[in-house]
Amino acid sequence: MSDRVLIVGGGSVGLAAAVFLTRHGVTPLVLEQQPGVSVHPRATGLGPRTMEFLRQAGLDRAVDNVAVDMSAGGAVKMSMHTLASANLSAAAPGAIVGNAWGQADPGPARVRGVCPQHRLDSVLLPAAREGGARVRFSARVRECAIESGGVTVTLDTGETLAADYLIAADGVRSTVREHLGIGVSGPGALGEPTVSILFRADLTAYTGGRHFVNCTITNPDAPGLLVTVDGEKEWIFHTRSGDISSVTEHFTDERCRELIRAAVGDSALPVEIVSVLPWRPRGTLADRFGLERVFLVGDAAHTVPPIGAFGLNTGMADAHNLAWKLAAVLRGDAGPALLDTYETERRPVAEMTLAQAMIRLADPTLHWDAHAAERRAAAGALHAPVVHLGYRYDSAAVIDPQPDLPSTEDVFADLDGTPGSRLPHHRLPGGASTLDLIGTHCTVIAGNHRWIAAASDVADRLGIRIDAHVIPLSDNDIRPWADTVGIEPDGALLVRPDQIIAARIPTAPPAPAHLLHRMLTRILAR
Incomplete structure (x- = not known):
């Protein structure tokens, strides 16, 4: 029996693709090689366009409910010697850097704070299943092939599955992309190798109940980035790992506890290490986003340095764009050529997003400083709302498109009813x-x-x-x-x-x- 759509990869983007497809009456099979959803979030920021997708799917309130509530105010980004060295309840204005969206709201949906991926997945997974999608964990794809009229994948157990179409949401080292021979371009690995430490510790004595998205720690004994997961007892600490052969050997639980205590500024802090993952920022763009009946989404199609929360949100937009087109073709409402517009539309947006992230990587204040309009213009940087919401499509699925943006700063000027815009x-x-x-x-x-x-x-x-x-x-x-x-x-x-x-x-x-x-x-x- 052949499925209509297979999704390889059950992370946030793959699960979102399943949710969006089920809204259109298509019930995919999702294959995820891990035994369950990841408990170690790789992203925490959901942009307003992603929240609009979730609102359309009826999930915006559920996602908002699992997000960390920052509606009462707090810092977006801070920089401190240690967390304990800051009096967050009376932080100096200069220590808090905002990225103001302005008083007017360009959309109907906004998350109340950060929403780490495992919290997002806690909403997406049951929603996908309730819509009829099947999700299989511990299902590792060994190879895939485009056949006459369909696609087949072979699991490492030897089981073969067939489908009309395949969505590859299997990450930066996409097995599907490699088997199809689709190359990638871009700067590749960026910066130094890093380790991400997910830990539990009660830091309320140092936060004073005040939330922040992330805090740069400048202590030379533990330089890195402290990231909010739940704002109370669950956190991530990113620090340089150096050129090591084994993260497990060098970043033992005790070593991780030492680093976290130094970053917080409390040598006796009780710390529980949950997970340790090596990672390195990357900037890549797949040469193609599709090949016949296979389509790349998320990190399989593009990887974006983390500044700006562009990566996950770009992947969510991939899934949202592709879902209605696949459904229209499978229903017989549209011809197969509609699917060609997925790459035509999404690859230029991903290319632009990667370029914007690279500009910010060289000077992060271009992103975080709401008053940096002149410097952004000089550097070729778009204001963050424009990156998230203001992009335009130019394809056969748009009548008389005008892809050039009238404004790099004012997203309202870009959302003016022009065909190809939101x-x-x-x-x-x-x-x-x-x-x-x-x-x-x-x-x-x-x-x-x-x-x-x-x-x-x-x-x-x-x-x-x-x-x-x-x-x-x-x-x-x-x-x-x-x-x-x-x-x-x-x-x-x-x-x-x-x-x-x-x-x-x-x-x-x-x-x-x-x-x-x-x-x-x-x-x-x-």
């Missing part, structure tokens, strides 16, 4: 966002009911579902939003299931059904 957010009467109007099919947002009839007519002719919503574009409350997106009261937007504007129709043509039919035929590669 639908601008606006609160509608009752509290819903315009983004909440977008479900699992292409959607028409219009100012009058002529478009409802046109959408119904085209849906019947194409044999697909098209959602349509009429909102009063001439009302005083809605008119500024309509002006922003560039449509008149009788105009319309055609929006894809990933909340990306596929086409903008400023004013109604004489035959809206004819125009809509022509646009959807192109977008869906019919």
Whole structure:
């Protein structure tokens, strides 16, 4: 029996891909080589676009509930000799570096603090299973092959599995990518080898109940980065490992405890070592994001240095982009050529994101300093909200795209209704966002009911579902939003299931059904 979609890799991006697919009625099989979800988080920051994906999947509140609550305030990034040397309850303003998003909110969803990956996975795994996805742990893929009309993978047990399509979410050392012979480019390994120590210790005596995302420790006896996991008793300490042959031999539990105590500034601190992992920042970009029926997502497609929280969030966007396209093709709503737009759209975004991370790696203050606009412009750095939300797609699945960004600093200027950009957010009467109007099919947002009839007519002719919503574009409350997106009261937007504007129709043509039919035929590669 052949599955429709196999996902190799059951980390956060693989599980997210499974969740997004199940929303569209596709129930994948996920294969993860580890015996369970990782307890050692590699990322903690969820960007606003990722939270919009989770909101669309009905999971934003569940994820927010497992995040560390920083809504009462705290530091984003600090730098201290030791944690004990800081009085966090009365930290000097200069010791706290913020990355302000401004007073206005560009989206409807924001996490209240950091959300380490194992907490995110605690929501994604049950959600994927509840949607019908099957998740198999301790399933190591030995090889894969593209066959006529499908894909096969062979596990190290000798078991062979077949599917119509395969999503490779199996990380930086992707077995799938290597078997397909897809190369990578980019700077590769960056900086010194590092060790990540996950530990438990009660640090409330030194935090004073105040949260921070991370704290650079400058103590020469234990230089490194202290990262919040739960903000109370669970933490990660990153420190240089040097060129060693074995992390296990050199970073024993006792050695790790010594480093952590020196970093905190408490030689008697009780410390429980949970996990120790070697790692090294990398910057890579796969030469291709897909080959026939196989698609790379997350670290299998790109690795990004950790500054800016770009890596995981870029992978989540990969999964969200690919899911609706696979589902549309499997339903017969779209032609296979729609899947070509996955690489066309996502690879340039990943390339841009990697470049932005590299600029920040050379000067992190370009990211953390909200007042560094002039220096960012000089360095070619986009403001963080623009990286997370402002990117635009240029592909056959967009009508009249304009990929160049009008602003490197103001994300609102980039979210202006241009085809290829994310639908601008606006609160509608009752509290819903315009983004909440977008479900699992292409959607028409219009100012009058002529478009409802046109959408119904085209849906019947194409044999697909098209959602349509009429909102009063001439009302005083809605008119500024309509002006922003560039449509008149009788105009319309055609929006894809990933909340990306596929086409903008400023004013109604004489035959809206004819125009809509022509646009959807192109977008869906019919």
